[in-house]
Amino acid sequence: MSIEISPATGQPLKSLEEWEDFLKVRYPQPAGATPAPEVKRVIVGTDPTKKEVEFRNYEADARPTVREFYRQNHLHQTYEFGKAKRAEYLGRNRLQMGVWEAAEYLNQLVDDSDPDTDMSQLDHLLQTAEQLRRDGQPRWMILTGFVHDLGKILCLWGEPQWAVVGDTFPTGCAYSDKIVFPRFFEANPDRHDPRFQTPLGVYEEGAGLDSVQMSWGHDEYIYQVCRDYLPIEGLYMLRYHSFYPWHREGEYGQLLNQQDRDNLQWVLRFNKYDLYTKSHSKPDAKALRPYYEDLIAEYFPAKLRW
Numbered sequence: 659m660s661i662e663i664s665p666a667t668g669q670p671l672k673s674l675e676e677w678e679d680f681l682k683v684r685y686p687q688p689a690g691a692t693p694a695p696e697v698k699r700v701i702v703g704t705d706p707t708k709k710e711v712e713f714r715n716y717e718a719d720a721r722p723t724v725r726e727f728y729r730q731n732h733l734h735q736t737y738e739f740g741k742a743k744r745a746e747y748l749g750r751n752r753l754q755m756g757v758w759e760a761a762e763y764l765n766q767l768v769d770d771s772d773p774d775t776d777m778s779q780l781d782h783l784l785q786t787a788e789q790l791r792r793d794g795q796p797r798w799m800i801l802t803g804f805v806h807d808l809g810k811i812l813c814l815w816g817e818p819q820w821a822v823v824g825d826t827f828p829t830g831c832a833y834s835d836k837i838v839f840p841r842f843f844e845a846n847p848d849r850h851d852p853r854f855q856t857p858l859g860v861y862e863e864g865a866g867l868d869s870v871q872m873s874w875g876h877d878e879y880i881y882q883v884c885r886d887y888l889p890i891e892g893l894y895m896l897r898y899h900s901f902y903p904w905h906r907e908g909e910y911g912q913l914l915n916q917q918d919r920d921n922l923q924w925v926l927r928f929n930k931y932d933l934y935t936k937s938h939s940k941p942d943a944k945a946l947r948p949y950y951e952d953l954i955a956e957y958f959p960a961k962l963r964w
């Protein structure tokens with residue numbers, strides 16, 4: 659398999675939307691818990707000793723930029739890396755910002771080189787939240803939609819794309835082969851550490867996701883920022899919205915507890931708003947701001963620690 663992007667370039671995606679566009683190709687159905695993806699069989703290379711391997715269409719058809727992004731993600735997201743990032747960020751003493759202010763701060767993250775969209779990060783947050791609002795979802799859920807990607811501000815603090823976005827997965831135990839591009843885990847040092855390569859790894863059976871150290875990214879960070887302010891269903895949406903191997907593939911049942919099983923429906927309910935509302939028209943942020951400022955004030959203090 660050839661990689662057309664040099665690993666030295668560091669940031670393979672033209673914009674973070676490339677990852678999300680890929681997710682939409684991979685999970686095209688807006689409803690249903692675990693739609694079965696179409697599978698095709700291909701031969702890898704010409705080496706006759708190599709086995710025939712199943713790949714889903716979305717892997718074969720992925721852009722080189724997306725493939726390189728996942729290669730970096732699977733290579734670098736180790737158990738120790740996740741621990742180090744938690745130690746670095748979860749003291750949360752970088753700055754204090756209100757929620758709307760954080761959305762404007764995130765909105766600096768613009769990538770003019772993506773010709774496919776003129777949508778900003780704030781537009782995506784407003785689109786998600788506005789669709790929830792139109793559908794009459796509860797106020798806390800509309801607010802959850804508005805804040806769900808604020809953790810992408812990690813990009814503004816120098817974190818590489820692979821440490822901010824991408825499907826998340828448990829570290830410290832065996833990787834599910836339902837994680838996209840599973841073969842890229844061969845290069846991850848944890849893949850060759852026997853402590854981490856059983857289905858339970860360092861965890862107890864049924865321990866619950868709260869005690870599982872997920873790969874590091876924007877989900878975990880925004881969950882930690884919001885954990886004192888939103889109901890548990892909303893917190894599950896924040897913390898696990900990129901955990902596709904669980905909420906769309908049904909993997910990692912051995913780690914779940916009853917609370918996780920109860921909240922899966924909420925994560926799924928949220929996922930369709932996150933993934934499938936992006937093509938709607940550009941929201942009028944100025945006109946919408948008063949509504950969201952009121953909603954924010956209902957749940958959050960004026961300033962949050964980031």
Ligand SMILES: [Fe+2]
Nearest residue numbers: 806807899900
């Ligand atoms: Fe996200």
Ligand SMILES: [Fe+2]
Nearest residue numbers: 782806807932
């Ligand atoms: Fe999102």
